[in-house]
Amino acid sequence: MSQHSRTASLLVEIMSGLPDTMMAWTKVHGQQNGFELIEHAVPSPGPGEVLVKTASTSICGTDLHIWLWDEWSKGEVELGTITGHETCGTVVGLGEGVASHSIGDQIAVECHLADWTCPRCLEGNAHICENGSIFGLHSHGAFAPYFTIQSTNARHTPEGLDTAHGSIQDPLGNAIHTLTGGPVDGATIAIHGLGPIGLFAVNAAKALGASKVIAIDWENTYRMDLAKEIGADLVLGKGDDIEAEILAFTEGKGVDNSCEFSGSATALSNAIKSTRMGGYLNILSVYGDTETIVPMNDIVFRYLHLKGINGRKMWSTWDIMHDLLARNTIDVDMIITHRLNWKDFQKGMELTHSGQCGKVVLDF
Ligand SMILES: NC(=O)c1ccc[n+]([C@@H]2O[C@H](COP(=O)([O-])OP(=O)(O)OC[C@H]3O[C@@H](n4cnc5c(N)ncnc54)[C@H](O)[C@@H]3O)[C@@H](O)[C@H]2O)c1
Ligand SMILES: [Zn+2]
Ligand SMILES: [Zn+2]
Missing domain, CATH: 3.90.180.10 (Medium-chain alcohol dehydrogenases, catalytic domain)
Incomplete structure (x- = not known):
C-alpha cells in the first residue's frame, strides 16, 4: 500500500x-x-x-x-x-x-x-x-x-x-504541568480562571486525588456552572470575597496549591493571599499588563513557592496524561x-x- x-x-x-x-x-x-x-x-x-x-x-x-x-x-x-x-x-x-x-x-x-x-x-x-x-x-x-x-x-x-x-492534550498537559508544580494527591487546590485550561485543571486535580478543589472565575457563569458539574467542591466568582471564602473553606489556613490560569492581577493577588504558609503557587497565565503589581511581602512571609509554568514537561507531563487517558480516569468530555x-x-x-x-x- x-x-x-x-x-x-x-x-x-x-x-x-x-x-x-x-x-x-x-x-x-x-x-x-x-x-x-x-x-x-x-x-x-x-x-x-x-x-x-x-x-x-x-x-x-x-x-x-x-x-x-x-x-x-x-x-x-x-x-x-x-x-x-x-x-x-x-x-x-x-x-x-x-x-x-x-x-x-x-x-x-x-x-x-x-x-x-x-x-x-x-x-x-x-x-x-x-x-x-x-x-x-x-x-x-x-x-x-x-x-x-x-x-x-x-x-x-x-x-x-x-x-x-x-x-x-496540549491544554490538558498545561493544566497537569501547572498542578504538579505543587502537591496534588490529598492536597487542597484552588484553580483561578476557568477557561478551558482551568477547567481541565479541575478535572485533573480530581483525577490525581486532590482532597478539595476550589474553582474561581470572575463573571463567566457558563464556565462556573461547568466547574460545578465536573466536581469542583466550591465555586466562587466576582460576587464573593474570594480570599475570605478560600480561607474559611480551609480552616483559616489557605490551600496547599494555588494555580493561576486567568491572567488577571486581581486573581494573582487573591491566590497569593489564600495559599497556606509554605504552600505552592503555580502560574501558567500570560498577563496583558506585564507590570502586574504583586503583594511581595505576602509571598515572603508566607514562605510561598512561586513558579512560572510554560508548556508541558517533555516527557513526564505526557506520561502522567497518557496514563490518565489510557485508564479512563479523567473525564474531559464535559x-x-x-x-x-x-x-x-x-x-x-x-x-x-x-x-x-x-x-x-x-x-x-
Ligand atoms: N504559559 C503557557 O505555556 C501557556 C500556555 C497556554 C495558555 N497560557 C495562558 O494560560 C491562561 C489560561 O488559558 P485559557 O485559554 O484557559 O484562558 P481563557 O482566557 O479562556 O480563560 C481565562 C478565564 O479567567 C477568568 N477570569 C478573569 N478574571 C478573573 C479573576 N479576577 N479571577 C478568576 N478568574 C478570572 C475569565 O472569565 C476566563 O474564564 C491564559 O492567560 C493563557 O494566555 C499559557
Ligand atoms: Zn494551545
Ligand atoms: Zn534546547
Missing part, C-alpha cells in the same frame, strides 16, 4: 493515494480574522519528520490572539502561516531516518520544538529550549488536513482514544463543549471569542 523512494540513500515511506494539494486555514491578512481557506501543497516529511493526516485540531487561546491580530501575534506569526497546534492524527508518511513510528500510528503533537542539545534541553527542560520554536505558530500547523512534525514531537496516543481527547467540522473554523473562532464554551474541537 505504500510507495518507496530513495533520498540520499535512506528510505522515505509515503502512503500511496495521498493528494498533492490541500485546502488549509491560513492567516493571510494582518487584521482581525484575516484567515482564508487557501490551497497549499501537501507537505513532504523532511529528515526525522513524519507526515500526519489530521484527525482533530482544537482551538487554543493562542489561536484567538492570532485571529484577533493583537500586538503579541504581530510579532510572532508571519502572514501566510497555517496555524493550529493542538492536534492529533494518523501517520501517513515517514521522513528519512525515522524508526520510532510506522504508517498508521495514532499520534498527538507536542508543539514545543526543541534542539535537544542546548543546556536547557540537557538539564531536562526541553520545553524552554534556548533555540526552541512552536509548531503552528513559527511553522505551518494543523488547521489543515495534513501536516509534518518532528517524529520526537509526535507522541503515540493510547489505543482507541477519541480524537477529540487526542487533540486537547469540557469539550463543541465539536465542529474543520470547515466551520470561523464559527469555532467566534465561539471561542464569545467565551460561551469550554473547549472547541474541529474534526477533519
